Amino acid sequence: MSKRKKLSARLKEKYKLVILNDHTFEEKASFRASLWYLLIGTSAFAIVLVFLTIVIIKITPLREYITGVADIDNKRDIISTYAKVDSLEKLVKANDLYLANLNQIISGKPDEDKLAKPKDNNIKSDSIKLNQKISDDEKELRKLIESEGRFDLSEGSTGAKSGIATFSFFSPVKGKISSKFDNTQQHYAVDVVTRKNENIKSTLDGTVVFSNFTPETGYVIAIQHANNMLSFYKHCSALLKKVGSFVRAGEVIAVVGDSGEYTTGPHLHFELWLNGSPVNPENYITF
Numbered sequence: 001m002s003k004r005k006k007l008s009a010r011l012k013e014k015y016k017l018v019i020l021n022d023h024t025f026e027e028k029a030s031f032r033a034s035l036w037y038l039l040i041g042t043s044a045f046a047i048v049l050v051f052l053t054i055v056i057i058k059i060t061p062l063r064e065y066i067t068g069v070a071d072i073d074n075k076r077d078i079i080s081t082y083a084k085v086d087s088l089e090k091l092v093k094a095n096d097l098y099l100a101n102l103n104q105i106i107s108g109k110p111d112e113d114k115l116a117k118p119k120d121n122n123i124k125s126d127s128i129k130l131n132q133k134i135s136d137d138e139k140e141l142r143k144l145i146e147s148e149g150r151f152d153l154s155e156g157s158t159g160a161k162s163g164i165a166t167f168s169f170f171s172p173v174k175g176k177i178s179s180k181f182d183n184t185q186q187h188y189a190v191d192v193v194t195r196k197n198e199n200i201k202s203t204l205d206g207t208v209v210f211s212n213f214t215p216e217t218g219y220v221i222a223i224q225h226a227n228n229m230l231s232f233y234k235h236c237s238a239l240l241k242k243v244g245s246f247v248r249a250g251e252v253i254a255v256v257g258d259s260g261e262y263t264t265g266p267h268l269h270f271e272l273w274l275n276g277s278p279v280n281p282e283n284y285i286t287f
Contacts, residue, residue: 010035012034012035012036013034013035014032014033014034015032015033015034015035016030016031016032017030017031017032017033018030101276102209102210102222102230105222105230105232105271105273105276106210106214106217106220106222106232164229164274164279164284165284167204167225167227167229167284168204168249169203169204169249169281169284169285170201170202170203170204170249170250170285171201171203171285171286171287172192172200172201172202172203172231172233172268172270172285173192173194173198173199173200173201173256173268173270173287174194174287175192175193175194175195175198175267175268175287176192176193176194176287177190177191177192177193177282177287178191178192178193178267179191180282181278181280181281181282183278188271188273188278189232189234189269189270189271189278189281190270190280190281190282190287191267191268191269191270192267192268192270192287193265193266193267194256194266194267194268195256195266196237196256196257196258196266197237197255197256197257198255198256199252199254199255199256200233200236200252200253200254200255200256200268201249201250201251201252201253202223202231202247202248202249202250202251202253203223203231203249203270203272203285204223204225204226204229204231204249205225205226205246205247205248205249206223206224206225206226206229206231206246206247207223207224207244207245207246207247208221208222208223208224208241208242208243208244208245208246208247208253209222209223209224209230209243210222210243211239211241211242211243212239213259214260215260215261216260216261216262217234217235217259217260217262217263217269218234218235218236218257218258218259218260218263219234219235219236219237219238219239219254219257219259219260220232220233220234220236221233221236221239221241221253221254223247223253227274228274228275228276229272229273229274230271230272230273230274231270231271231272231273232269232270232271232273233253233254233268233269233270234260234268234269234270234271235256235257235258235259235260235262235263235267235268235269236254236255236256236257236259236268237254237255237256237257237258237259237266238254238255238257239253239254240252240253240254240255241253241254256268272284
């Protein structure tokens, strides 16, 4: 009991803290307090400091650095941002590849590996031999089915077409072909001679992806169609559609002219490209 009383008495004893001038020993300030009040004040200050530290860590980003635990919303935002960046990178690469292919087509230098190879017409598609007898009715049915595709407008003289035969092309102009499609001479188009200032029409529905002047081929307009089909109309005297415009098959898009260095008179230089390879327009369009 005596030790507790002594400790209690010491805590209640008052002490004086004096602040003096070091040179004049003049008293500037003084504080009187007991050890008990000093102990309570120190504890209260420590509690407040700990409380403020916890609050700051909880409501500020410091929690991620101290505890290593990220907020769920922040994680979602980061994942969403990474996904958008990845998608944008893929889109930029696809656009770069598309523009490179488009520039290659406009310049008339296609990828030789993608050029369509001629098919061997001597190979028969059906070489199955049937040992069983065929009735007269079945023979008539086979003849009827085989004759159905002979007079299709999309069929050319070179035989059946795959994919492109499903298009219903509209003739861009009517006239006389002065220069035919020739892979060996790198002439991937047909030159159609017609009257100057004749209207040029879109061969299919599509979106204008190029509409500008080039020194070699003059005013050029290019249209992107479905199934990776592109059509080009060169040496125009005027362009009537802008990039991004949607046009219908048969809609007027330009005017026949003789602009550009590579021309000898009013005509239309018309090209068709499928999957990055040129195709002969005469196989599908009557000019």
